[in-house]
Amino acid sequence: MYKLSICMMVKDEEKNLERCLNSLKPLLENNIAELIIIDTGSKDNTIEIAKRYTDKIYIHLWNNNFSNMRNISISYAKGEWILIIDADERLDNTDELIKLLINEKLKDFNTISLIVKNLYYEDNENKFSSLLSPRIFRNDGSFKYEGAVHNQPMCKRPNLSANISITHFGYVLTDKVLIRKKFQRTSSLLIEQLQENPNNLYYIYQLAVTYNMYGKDDKALEEFRKLYSKLRNNKKDFLYALAAYAKTAFNMEQYYEAIEVAKDVIKYRKDYIDMYYLLGMINVKIGNKEDGLKYFKEYLELITNYDNLEIAKDTKLISYFIDDQSISNASFELATYYIENGEVEQCKKYLNFIIDKYELCNINVKYLIAEKNYKSLVEYYNNLKDNNLKEYFAFSVEKILQNINKTDAYDIFYNLSNVNDEYGLLNKLRISNENKNTTIDNIIEKVDFKNCFTFYYDVFQYIDDFDKIIHYFKKMDIDDIRKIFKYLVNEHYNFNGKFEQYLINSNIRNNDIEGNKVYIAIAYEFIIDRIENYEKYYNVFQLYIDRGINYIKQIYQTDKARILYKNLSNNEDKLFILSFIANNYIEKGSFDLAVKYFKEALKCNGNLLSYMNLHMKSIFIDISKE
Known part of the structure; x- marks a missing residue:
């Protein structure tokens, strides 16, 4: 007689079944248990998989009653005990269960409850809900299930709570x-x-x-x-x-x-x-x-x-x-509260319980800076193997630097300048003018400005020659230029005047694709920020349109402009192409068509409406004078 009958009810479980049955193999191989599987109408490979583990497979078509199907599976059981498990579950402590089944003390119990861990995420077994669930029952002929939908076991006491777990994957199905x-x-x-x-x-x-x-x-x-x-x-x-x-x-x-x-x-x-x-x-x-x-x-x-x-x-x-x-x-949450309120010792109590690597990094940074243990701060950074975590470390430091006195900030810069990467170079730049230009070149070469944190944009404030900034911008795409421009004018006020002078006075050749790209990238953000004074900055808008037209002439076949603009998803390029078409019709004297394409251009960006209306008026006033 078997010690245990494992009773399962399955249907179309080919994605889960093997994981479950593999966890039961020690019980089957030691002849401690028999495996009974009721299939309720599988159309996939469920039965073929089951045959590799047992020959006790029975077909009973689904009848919309969970308890009835469970009771059918129980009716085949010959073991002293019955274990109920589903295909989307895994028995975790098989060895412990074997020990329990041969323990003499088990004779005093009729039901055994196991810990069921319901996973939330397929790739993270640390996140689950837990339920103590009766799963093993003495097979004395009286045990059964009741309830058509959520079947409930009708079991006898006394009940033993075992430190044996079943992991349930059913809540994280990807199918x-x-x-x-x-x-x-x-x-x-x-x-x-x-x-x-x-x-x-x-x-x-x-x-x-x-x-x-x-x-x-x-x-x-x-x-x-x-x-x-x-x-x-x-x-x-x-x-x-x-x-x-x-x-x-x-x-x-x-x-x-x-x-x-x-x-x-x-x-x-x-x-x-x-x-x-x-x-x-x-x-x-x-x-x-x-x-x-x-x-x-x-x-x-x-x-x-x-x-x-x-x-x-x-x-x-x-x-x-x-x-x-x-x-x-x-x-x-507790560690963060205590560290932010200066209770460093209280914070330490909770550090060992934090498993999220980013949260732990954040707290460790705060802790080491609060202790002014900058040597350990550098060691902690150097010991991080994950580059994303290093970036987050730097981000955490930079957040703290926003609310710290200059002396402590300098000490942090000084210590972190010894780090051998782009973050170390940035801190080196902050404390020393030695080999400044070389350091700036190295930072800009190493930093991925498309994906980096914004504090790396600070490198541009150390560049004395504004033309050098434009030189660096020419190597970037439009979106990155705009992000850096917005950061610099918001965080470093002196850049406002520099960029305004550049937009008003710069001379850019019509065929200079990189120069025109930089101009339209900066000009757009500049005129949008000054929309309330659009008349004052209309000249910059005109140059934005003109240089935008020069830019699209270099990257598109403008002889097919009327077909091209309809298929563009980039509304800014569409604006420039429509302006180009409208200008051509003005030159030909076809003013009705020019108006038509200017109206199309108005739809490209509602933020520019004030500028565009003034632009159209200006053009047609000039035409009427002529």
Whole structure:
């Protein structure tokens, strides 16, 4: 006689089944367990995969009743115990289960509950909700399931809670067709049941959860509100539903609603750890930081003692926020608060719990700078292997530098100037004029201005010759030039005058494609910023149009301009081409056609309307004078 009968119910599970069955192999190979699979009508390779693991495969077509199908699978079981597992699950502690099955103490129990981890993301097993679920049952002939939709095991006590886990991948399905099928099947069954019994609170809850799983949180919230309105004196019996309601309200940014429900739950269960996490997150988001931190502290105190809490043994209650990521989130908020309030020692308590590498980097930077431990700051940076993380380190430092005195800022620059990369060069430039031009050239050569943080744009403020800035701009594309221009005029006021003089006085050859490109890139941002004084800066707009026409002449076949402009997605190039066409018709004396194309040009950019209207008036006033 087998110690265990593993009973499964499957349909079209070829993407999941092998992962599940591989996790069960030690049980099968040691002849501790038999594997029973009921197929309810698979059309893929599910049965072929199953045959590699067992010959006990039975076909029973789906009859819209989950419990009935479960009970059919149980009817084939010959083992002393029955394990229920699904294809989208994986048994994690097979060796521990084997030890448990041969333990003499097991004779005192009739049901064994396992920890089910519901993953949120396929590539991150640190983020999950947790539920203690009865999964192993004594096969004494009385065990069965009830409930057409969400089947419930009718099992005997006493119940043993085992430290054995099952990982559930069903919430992270990437097959959208399969997800939709499962949603439509489950939701339609639930809606059908609710039409017969609209006050069935459990089915209302399950419908809300089904909407959650399909990403319809708005519909889920409607069902949770409906359920909440029907709960009067029996809230205590539906704490699992209220917890899901609070989580959904939080996800939908209905923060005060979530607070009300979460506090309702805590009234009945002081150890419902999830509610403290939610209340912490919500209060931080709405600006009640002190309250948020109080809840986070209570949350972390509870979680350090989680295995001894009553909630850890409660098979009705799902814990959504006991995973490493949630602990990390709470620790990060607490560490950030303490470091920003100068309580460095308090901050240290939470550093080891932060798993997000960017958040940890941010806190470590703040911590080391608060301690003025600049030598360790440099060592920390040099030990980072990930270039994206190094960039984030630099970003974190630069944020702190915005609110620090000049002496401390200089010390940070000085120490980080020893770093052997573009960030080290930038800090070297900040503290020394030695080999300045060479350093500037090296920074501009190494930095990817398309993807870098904006503080690297500071390199341009150290360039004494404005023509050299234009020289560097010629090597960039229009979008990058505009980003750098906006940064420089906003962060370094002296650049406003320099760029204005350049736009008014620069001489650029008609066929200088790079020169015209730089001019139109800067001119556009300049005239948009001065739209209220458009008459004063109309001359710059005229040059913008003229040099834009010169630019498109170099990159397009303008002899086909009337066909070309209709197929352009770049509205700025379209504006220049339409202006080019209109000018040609003016030269030919075809003023009606010129007006037609100018009107087309007006549609290209509504931000330039004032300039364009003045431009048309100016042109036709000049024509009328002639």
